[in-house]
Amino acid sequence: MLISRPPLAELEHKSRWIALLVLAIGLHIFEAALPNLGPWFKPGLANLVTLMALVLMGPRAALTLAIGRVVLGSFFIGTLFTPTFVISMAGGLAAAVLMIAAWRYIPGISLVGVSLLGALAHMLAQFVTVESLFIQQAVLYYALPPLLLLSCITGWINGALARYIAARLTHEL
Amino acid sequence: MAILTSEPDSGQNMFQLLKGSRTDRLLLLISLILIVAAWFVIQARIAGGVAVAEIYHDQLLLATYPLPQAGEAEHSFVVQGELGDAVVLLDQQGVRMTSSPCSSQHCVLSGAHRHAGDIIACVPNRILITVRGRSASGFDAIVE
Numbered sequence: 657m658l659i660s661r662p663p664l665a666e667l668e669h670k671s672r673w674i675a676l677l678v679l680a681i682g683l684h685i686f687e688a689a690l691p692n693l694g695p696w697f698k699p700g701l702a703n704l705v706t707l708m709a710l711v712l713m714g715p716r717a718a719l720t721l722a723i724g725r726v727v728l729g730s731f732f733i734g735t736l737f738t739p740t741f742v743i744s745m746a747g748g749l750a751a752a753v754l755m756i757a758a759w760r761y762i763p764g765i766s767l768v769g770v771s772l773l774g775a776l777a778h779m780l781a782q783f784v785t786v787e788s789l790f791i792q793q794a795v796l797y798y799a800l801p802p803l804l805l806l807s808c809i810t811g812w813i814n815g816a817l818a819r820y821i822a823a824r825l826t827h828e829l
Numbered sequence: 830m831a832i833l834t835s836e837p838d839s840g841q842n843m844f845q846l847l848k849g850s851r852t853d854r855l856l857l858l859i860s861l862i863l864i865v866a867a868w869f870v871i872q873a874r875i876a877g878g879v880a881v882a883e884i885y886h887d888q889l890l891l892a893t894y895p896l897p898q899a900g901e902a903e904h905s906f907v908v909q910g911e912l913g914d915a916v917v918l919l920d921q922q923g924v925r926m927t928s929s930p931c932s933s934q935h936c937v938l939s940g941a942h943r944h945a946g947d948i949i950a951c952v953p954n955r956i957l958i959t960v961r962g963r964s965a966s967g968f969d970a971i972v973e
Contacts, residue, residue, distance in 0.1 A: 739952045740933065762852060769853030776860060791950060791957045792888045798875060798946040798959060801868035808860055815853075816846040 673709070673717050677724050680705035684729030697803055700775050702729070704814045706752050707771055711822050715756040722752035739790055743782050750781030767822060768815030775811025779803055876945040880962040882924040884908055884917060887955050896943060896960070897921055910954030917958065924958055926951065 683702040690698070702725055710718035726748045730741040754777040758770045779800070787796050849857070880896040886908065896919060897903055903920035905927065913930035923943030926936045929951055936951035942960055949958040 743952070762856075764850055764852035765856070766850040766853055768846075768849035769856045772853065772856060772860065786950065786952055790952045791885065791955055793885050793957050795883070795885070795959045796948060796950065796957060798871050799948040801864050801871060802946075804864045805861075808857065808864070812847070812849070812857065815849070816843065819846045820843070 669713065673713060673721065676705055676709050676713075676717075677721055677728070680721060680725035681729045681732065684725055685732055688729075688733045688735075697806060700778065700807075700810045700814050703748070703751050703774055703778060704771070704818055706748070707755060707767060707774065707814070707818045708821060708825075710752075710755055710759055710770075711767065711818070712825065715760070718756060719749075719752050722748040739786075742789065743785050746785040747778040747782045751775070751778040753777075766815070767818040768812060771815030771818055772808060772811040775807040775814070776804060779807045871946060875961045876963065878962040880943065880945070880960065882917075882919060883959045883961060885957040885959075886910055894919055894924075896923060896962075908956055910951065910956045912954045915951065915954055915956055923947075924949070924960060926956075926958070929954055929956075 680702050683705060687698045687701060705725070706718050706722045709721045723745070726741070726745045727736070730736040730738075730744060735741050735744075751774040755770050755774040758765055758773045762769070783797060783800055787794065848854075881893050882896060883893050884891045891908060892906075899921060901921070903918060905916055905918040907914045908917055910930070915929040915936075916927045918925050918927045920941070922941035925941040926939075926949055929936050931951055931953040933953070936949050936954075936956070939949055942949060942958075945961055945963070947960045950956075
């Protein structure tokens, strides 16, 4: 019995997605191992890979990568199906959806702006998830503004990094 | 890869990449205005009066304690959460969680908090501590 070989382009697409997924999982674990930078605050490097998947491979790849990264990353750091997992998933999904919408519908936006909106969506979604599912107290939002300011900085820097990487990849691919 | 044609050349320096587009800068400006405005509104609501720590479990406000001023004794108490008992300490540095049954221990590691708007949230144990009022250790004036 002959097994039909998938087209080369399809194999290349899948292998590229898996490479990005492995990178994102590695960064997810690395960020979890970083010293505590404040409640729920992370540099957002794993989110940078979602952004790269969006520009290199399209919205569907970005969304599946965001989900896959949180599930497998949480599995490796031992937080799968814990509140931390739910909060990470909400943040990752919200960031991916908003970045996809911004990249597609906001004219004149570059990866820097897309990343900025993704970082803000990530932080907001985490707070909304905690407030609605775990600690139903609006006072939780008192801590949000300074963290959103930090998200602006990390989102902007990650966006610049994404532009650099995207430019390098398009020259080398 | 036609989607990337508007992205900069790899030879561009980081400063140019950090500038972003006009739309990016507009989005940043709007975000900053909204965040700073929200921060001012929140601070105006919670920064007045004596510094107190509020301890919540889920939707329930368990207790409100004033933060000790200089010379006042520290005190600690036990808060019952979803997973078990957590110990909260109030001293001149502010309010802190000294022990918690959660596995991550982020709440314990976050240390002491004393500024209005600071929070300690232990999500697994469903405990939230917030600080309201003027900082207990803050200076009203410096005199010689």
